[in-house]
Amino acid sequence: MGIDLSQFIRNKAFLDKVVSAEEAASWIKDGMNLGMSGFTLFGEPKEFPLALSERGKKEDFKVNLYTGASLGPTADQSMAEAGIINLRVPYQGNPVMRGKINNGEMFYIDQHLSHVAEEVRKGTLGKIDYAIIEAAAITEDGLIIPTGSVGNSPIFVQEAENVIIELNTTAPKEYEGLHDIVVLEEQGKRREIPMYSVGERIGEVGIKVDPAKVKGIVLSEQPDIPSPLFEPNEETQQIANNLLDFFAGEVEAGRLSESLAPLQSGVGSVANAVLNGMKDSQFKDIEVYSEVLQDGIFDLIDAGVVKFASATAFSLSKKRVESLGEDLAKYKDKIVFRPQEISNHPELIRRLGVISFNTPIEVDIYGNVNSTHVSGTRVMNGIGGSGDFARNARITTFVTSSLAKGGAISTIVPFVSHVDHTEHDVDVIVTEQGYADIRGLAPIQRAEKIIENCAHPQYKQQLRDYLEEAKAKVGGHTPHMLDKAFSWHTNLKENGTMLLGEKVTK
């Protein structure tokens, strides 16, 4: 390959371990548990899963695949296509894999991202037979330097019987120094997590590994995998403006300062628009304490809006992937990547007083949120870290368009068809119509505010009718007509729209 491997493998104990991806893949046996690096397509091994998938086309075996979060085409998709996954934990976002899950061809546990490390440590997911970790380098001290995500790699490496390192020789060398790695002791024997501000470093630059456990090093030259670029449009901009209005009100009320509180944001167009909208806002010197950093973070740092960002992974567009080495050098004092157990830990989210905003599939009039299941049955991606943040945040907000599918769907419904975040955990709902601050409100008051401030005019009267009829006919603290609670969803299924009494003909 013409490269000097000693630049990347700087500890001699590892130099003789290089093997082909095919050889590494041949070690995997039916029923094994694999703990793989990777989160929002960044930091996942590529050559190994491709080789394992190839083997899967000829041989009959299945593995259980545990990761940080979603993997991309070379891992989740190729392994799903090869039919070699029995169980997937804790998150996925690949259309091919999603199809297999919803068709009952593989199992999936949709788990809070902060919980995986605890479960692995306790052994409730079985022992990790192989950890497979993408690395930018192995240091003189024998630390594995991760690439564009940390995820669950540290706990996988610690608990695994065997480790395979996929060394990516095209990864920006500037990844080194980005990470802050710490692994918690078992519950009941641990101390506090000694972090009191977003920018503090409490660990090491890489993942400690016993060289004896490293069974092989696979070489890769495959670049980081970009995600689609989400450009703001008029609607996402309006949603962002409404959220910023809410923040401005909190500042005015003296409950927040102009640096707000550490921000967590979900991934996608709305989240990107909100961050983008902050460039022209009153807010400055903001700290980001999140799971994923998207393209916008670099501009926000340049604009002086964000002063520091902590996360566990990148999700970047093609353009930013291309300049990532330079960006990492430029922003190295402003960004840190932590294990997802730390980025999403309730102790830290509560202590720091994080403000969270995430995007739901649907929200109901009482403030319950569905983040995962279309019509209660087909899973989209998963709850991800939204529950880690929503449950422990200082202010928990959900931001969405009030309509989907060109108006056939209202994202505000009488009763969500799956509950991922309960009414007890949700503080503010934001749509392009406005925002509903439901803190300090009883259920019926919440319903009135969500309907009037957030629902689309097309569905407002229908929501009011449901609430009034439920109050009159059933009553109670949280009025519902259980025989009609899902009538909007069944109408959508039968007639193609949530508008009752209408029918969409295709």
Added chain:
Amino acid sequence: MGIDLSQFIRNKAFLDKVVSAEEAASWIKDGMNLGMSGFTLFGEPKEFPLALSERGKKEDFKVNLYTGASLGPTADQSMAEAGIINLRVPYQGNPVMRGKINNGEMFYIDQHLSHVAEEVRKGTLGKIDYAIIEAAAITEDGLIIPTGSVGNSPIFVQEAENVIIELNTTAPKEYEGLHDIVVLEEQGKRREIPMYSVGERIGEVGIKVDPAKVKGIVLSEQPDIPSPLFEPNEETQQIANNLLDFFAGEVEAGRLSESLAPLQSGVGSVANAVLNGMKDSQFKDIEVYSEVLQDGIFDLIDAGVVKFASATAFSLSKKRVESLGEDLAKYKDKIVFRPQEISNHPELIRRLGVISFNTPIEVDIYGNVNSTHVSGTRVMNGIGGSGDFARNARITTFVTSSLAKGGAISTIVPFVSHVDHTEHDVDVIVTEQGYADIRGLAPIQRAEKIIENCAHPQYKQQLRDYLEEAKAKVGGHTPHMLDKAFSWHTNLKENGTMLLGEKVTK
């Protein structure tokens, strides 16, 4: 009264503040926010709320009442009957008050118990006009010594504009020394909570108060209010045995030791039976890290099963109330009461690795839990601390009989009519039929296990039929027929039973 007040009010700055309950009640204005001590009927003021309720019969005013948790007949009930409550936060359990809430005569916010202090600190519930705190004494240092609960009293005292102390001269003097009081700094400015084992003390024996804020001291001779005694019966004993079997399995698998992990238990007959059942079990030297201590705790300490118990309140039967002074003296090195912000704090629950067991109203086949609403509409008590524990526990269990109302209700249903704990948070379901350990299982696997292990034989086939039909007709990751998801509840309403096709004639 013939008592020497200087025994109780040991700091001179407080001695001239004694007023009648009527005078203190006269200070309250329409629209005020009252922060009152009290949790599971223990530690609530009695003379003050009775006087305020009397005033409410003659005058037109309403207040917002914030507490630790449920108050009893002299407070929640008398104030509800007098119609002087606009909004109640965060928990109640009084039948009269419940009726008013469900009839829309007052507002109620059913809030996680660990969240109240944060909301008060941030001001999102408005400022506290008066804190009204039952006390056993005021020390030389001017500390308020609480009685049988701590609840939210420390934050109420800190944040209130005015404080009224209801000094209970009949409270056991042995209450002094029971409490460990600490108030957290605001989010973003706080350090860790420096507690690493259940028995550690990190605060003071009483609540610090600025004497200038204490507007009055009301005297009371009303004894602590007992709760009904829950004697185990054959069914609760079987539920307890099944939970103990699960624990034994965890010990066998090497995931727990015979001292288990710190235990949190809900209140009531099943919780009492579980604790009772531990007396004859293999488990010993257990630590309790809970919200409420019931009668059984004393016997368990005597039996060497429990070595230390931390909570925020007592809930005791008449017999134990009568001997409480002696018990407090005897067990003073084995029990501590903390503010509910600490007893229920995610940082500590996660660090200590607490095992939680709570009792639901109903559970669905995928593991979602309803803890609060009968048929989705009428609130019973509230979520209390169950969410604080369930969300952050090492193992989250829910324990219930599989039937209610003599078999008219199955507590295992296709779709719970209200979600308080999501499928992502629930680990083990226990009924008198057995237990379902749903950790590491995908939705359909969970459903099969819950139906086969936990449902009553009377409803088993009906549950199997729902699942099979949903899989066949709809499919998906979490198969549901939304048009039939609540058919059991609507059948109950129309025909008096969840048995489809049957009708109960009264």
